[in-house]
Amino acid sequence: MISPSILSADFACLGEEIRAIDAAGADMIHIDVMDGHFVPNLTFGPPVIEMLRPHTKKPFDVHLMIAPVDPFISAFAKAGADILTVHPEAGPHVHRTLQAIRAAGMRPGVALNPGTPAAIVEPLLDNVDLILVMSVNPGFGGQSFIESQLRKVEQLRHMIDQTGRDIILEIDGGLNTETAPRAIAAGVTAIVAGSAVFKGGPSAYGDNIRALRPSVHV
Numbered sequence: 001m002i003s004p005s006i007l008s009a010d011f012a013c014l015g016e017e018i019r020a021i022d023a024a025g026a027d028m029i030h031i032d033v034m035d036g037h038f039v040p041n042l043t044f045g046p047p048v049i050e051m052l053r054p055h056t057k058k059p060f061d062v063h064l065m066i067a068p069v070d071p072f073i074s075a076f077a078k079a080g081a082d083i084l085t086v087h088p089e090a091g092p093h094v095h096r097t098l099q100a101i102r103a104a105g106m107r108p109g110v111a112l113n114p115g116t117p118a119a120i121v122e123p124l125l126d127n128v129d130l131i132l133v134m135s136v137n138p139g140f141g142g143q144s145f146i147e148s149q150l151r152k153v154e155q156l157r158h159m160i161d162q163t164g165r166d167i168i169l170e171i172d173g174g175l176n177t178e179t180a181p182r183a184i185a186a187g188v189t190a191i192v193a194g195s196a197v198f199k200g201g202p203s204a205y206g207d208n209i210r211a212l213r214p215s216v217h218v
């Protein structure tokens with residue numbers, strides 16, 4: 001699956017941008033929520049997501065880079081998030097947070113910063129539908145892929161296979177036509193891409209998304 005990150009879209013016309021990546025073949029829409037505290041950047045929150053919801057039927061893959069998370073879970077559910085992914089460092093009780101996300105009717109995800117080990121996921125495997133490996137330090141689009149994260153992907157692939165559960169393994173940060181095939185070979189099933197999808201404007205989105213898919217490389 002390809003989940004374009006709208007962090008690289010034109011914020012002055014987000015509705016149009018979402019319709020364009022939907023038409024271009026996006027499988028999900030990756031929405032980066034930042035609070036200027038958990039990460040050194042600010043983006044948008046539930047009111048913007050709610051306004052975007054009518055523009056596509058594709059799942060909203062919402063990546064929270066905020067602390068705390070718990071007071072906002074119901075607002076993201078109401079706004080139309082399908083997957084809600086949180087960082088374990090964002091609060092003292094990540095297990096409880098993942099349960100609350102499920103109880104609110106969304107699919108819970110856990111995100112691992114480059115410095116966070118794969119092992120943190122082990123006790124959470126029953127509670128997540130998605131594991132997000134950050135291959136850059138979160139906060140900004142357009143950064144370089146951190147190679148060491150491929151080893152973490154392999155470790156997580158093995159952990160997921162042992163559960164027998166259908167958990168999405170997603171990677172986020174610095175994905176392009178050179179790094180995406182290597183991430184897929186290491187075991188990811190979903191690729192987040194911001195700058196690699198939105199470069200060249202709407203007429204290029206279709207080709208940009210196709211270029212990231214595994215079928216292009218085999």
Ligand code: DX5
Nearest residue numbers: 005138139141142174194195
């Ligand atoms: C970074 C965000 C990413 C970002 C990826 O904090 O989580 O989703 O938009 O951007 P690229 O693909 O340009 O590295």
Ligand code: ZN
Nearest residue numbers: 005032063172
């Ligand atoms: Zn993200």
